[in-house]
Amino acid sequence: xxxxxxxxxxxxxxxxxxxxxxxxxxxxxxxxxxxxxxxxxxxxxxxxxxxxxxxxxxxxxxxxxxxxxxxxxxxxxxxxxxxxxxxxxxxxxxxxxxxxxxxxxxxxxxxxxxxxxxxxxxxxxxxxxxxxxxxxxxxxxxxxxxxxxxxxxxxxxxxxxxxxxxxxxxxxxxxxxxxxxxxxx
Amino acid sequence: xxxxxxxxxxxxxxxxxxxxxxxxxxxxxxxxxxxxxxxxxxxxxxxxxxxxxxxxxxxxxxxxxxxxxxxxxxxxxxxxxxxxxxxxxxxxxxxxxxxxxxxxxxxxxxxxxxxxxxxxxxxxxxxxxxxxxxxxxxxxxxxxxxxxxxxxxxxxxxxxxxxxxxxxxxxxxxxxxxxxxxxxx
DNA sequence: TGCCGGGGAGAACGAGCGTTCTCTAGACTA
DNA sequence: TAGTCTAGAGAACGCTCGTTCTCCCCGGCA
Numbered sequence: 143x144x145x146x147x148x149x150x151x152x153x154x155x156x157x158x159x160x161x162x163x164x165x166x167x168x169x170x171x172x173x174x175x176x177x178x179x180x181x182x183x184x185x186x187x188x189x190x191x192x193x194x195x196x197x198x199x200x201x202x203x204x205x206x207x208x209x210x211x212x213x214x215x216x217x218x219x220x221x222x223x224x225x226x227x228x229x230x231x232x233x234x235x236x237x238x239x240x241x242x243x244x245x246x247x248x249x250x251x252x253x254x255x256x257x258x259x260x261x262x263x264x265x266x267x268x269x270x271x272x273x274x275x276x277x278x279x280x281x282x283x284x285x286x287x288x289x290x291x292x293x294x295x296x297x298x299x300x301x302x303x304x305x306x307x308x309x310x311x312x313x314x315x316x317x318x319x320x321x322x323x324x325x326x327x
Numbered sequence: 328x329x330x331x332x333x334x335x336x337x338x339x340x341x342x343x344x345x346x347x348x349x350x351x352x353x354x355x356x357x358x359x360x361x362x363x364x365x366x367x368x369x370x371x372x373x374x375x376x377x378x379x380x381x382x383x384x385x386x387x388x389x390x391x392x393x394x395x396x397x398x399x400x401x402x403x404x405x406x407x408x409x410x411x412x413x414x415x416x417x418x419x420x421x422x423x424x425x426x427x428x429x430x431x432x433x434x435x436x437x438x439x440x441x442x443x444x445x446x447x448x449x450x451x452x453x454x455x456x457x458x459x460x461x462x463x464x465x466x467x468x469x470x471x472x473x474x475x476x477x478x479x480x481x482x483x484x485x486x487x488x489x490x491x492x493x494x495x496x497x498x499x500x501x502x503x504x505x506x507x508x509x510x511x512x
Numbered sequence: 513t514g515c516c517g518g519g520g521a522g523a524a525c526g527a528g529c530g531t532t533c534t535c536t537a538g539a540c541t542a
Numbered sequence: 543t544a545g546t547c548t549a550g551a552g553a554a555c556g557c558t559c560g561t562t563c564t565c566c567c568c569g570g571c572a
Contacts, residue, residue: 163439168350169559180520191560219346241438246427246487250435253490254348254426260491267493267570291494293503298482302431305438306445308452309476319477319508326511354529365550366528366531 149187151177156198161244165195165251192258195248199262201242207269214277223277224293224320231297232313235304242305243298270294283324292323336362341383344394346429361458368472370430377443380433384447387429390455408462409478409501409509416482417498423501429481455479462511468509477508 155176159168170191174184182219188194217226234240241247247261252259274290274297283289298314303309340361344353355376359369373379394416403413419425425434430448437444459475459482469476485501488494 166436167393167440170561181522182519183500185561199355213444221331229562240432241440242434243487246431246490247438248434249427249490250432251349251351253432255352263491264493267488267491269491279364288503291488291500292507294494295481295484295497295504296477296500299482299484302428302483302487303430303452303476303480305434305450306448308449308456309479312480314474315476316480318473322477322511323504327506350528356529366552367549370531420524 146187148177148179148183152179152184152187152194153201156194157202160195160198161202161247162211163239164237171193171229181196184201192256195252195256196262199245199248199266203266206266207273210270211273215313216319217325222272222281222321223323224281224283224324225273225317226295227277227293228300228313228320231300231304231316232311235300235313236289240304243301246298246301248292267294267298281324286287289324293320296320296323331372333368335356337364337369337372337379338382338386341441342387342436343380344425345383346387346432347424350433355379358430377441380441381447383435384430384443384451388447388451391451393456396458407466407506407509409459409466409468409474409505411487412459412462412478413498413502413505416485416489416501417496420485420498425460425489428486431483431486435499452479455482463509466509471503474509475511478505479507481505482488 147148152157152173155173156168159172159176160325170181170184173194174181176312177236184188210227214223214226214232214234217229221229245259245266248259251264253263274293275286278286278293296316296319298308300312303312303316337358340358341353344357344361353438355369358379359366362369373382395412398415398418399411406414428446429453430444433444436449436450441479456479457476459478460471462479463471463474481501481504484499485494488497488501495501
């Protein structure tokens, strides 16, 4: 499956460059240079830039959801599952090079032109919402479906705030709000 | 001040095209065509595309905040001020051609390259946060500062959800969450 | 040793962009 | 009427990008 090392190298380079600088701002030659791969090989792996963008978004979706799930599973059971989501966000925001949600950014760049970007945003947020439903249910929240929608808002809002820098501790503040949302009502 | 009609025409064209298709996807010639202005006049008004982008974001910030304020002031006093914010969002989301937050989109496109975009996002969200503090205070919320941060998350999260289409009624659902946030605690 | 196929480096190509320049037509003045 | 200035239309320029093509080298085989 992922036994092709040069394909992985290309995807690593694309991930770093696309996320850091934006998709349109990064040329195929920059990816080729960072991956240390010939242009011919690059186009053998991905027949066009759009295919590379699709693979980039697919892999980032997979990895992000997996990282979130792992983080939540590895937090002590004493903390509510939905709070662990925001602890995960806090760690992510502190990552050097954090630059917001890759799917929201891609939507901003390409949403009007490429259905790929809007589809990627939609499916990523839908997967996240589904995870939030499951976590809310495990916490014994009364209405897991609507709680998950509220939590989804808080997650995306915290990501925007972390990008903008308008709130001092976005993850911690969103965590407080999450506690109120799932306990009140 | 804004007595220059061709400058207004240019800004109208830029607003429509930039918001709809993205900033990088729209060329100066497309703006010239839509504004029905000669290229020479366009460059007399704005010496470079970056100046036009800055003016576009500044005007959109001004108009959006003003529209929100007007909407809130014109809603009956029986509904909490912070709920009126989400009623405003509902009306905005239903607007044809809605394509998310122009500032978040601009940040996704240009954030890594242009300090202008990150500054515009930051100042826009800060202005919004300040308004939310004032509204929360008028509602008699216990801690208006932290309530405003929570509401800001819900607003931005609802905008992302409206873009992605993952939640059926983003504004209404966020409004519920807002009520819980400001009453609980 | 002579031959051949594959892969790397990078030139080439066509398109699109932001920005500037040129040309021309028309309006206003003496 | 002759001259001058302005402004519009659009060609031109330099650059970048995605994609393809060409050339050359190097390893395997008769």
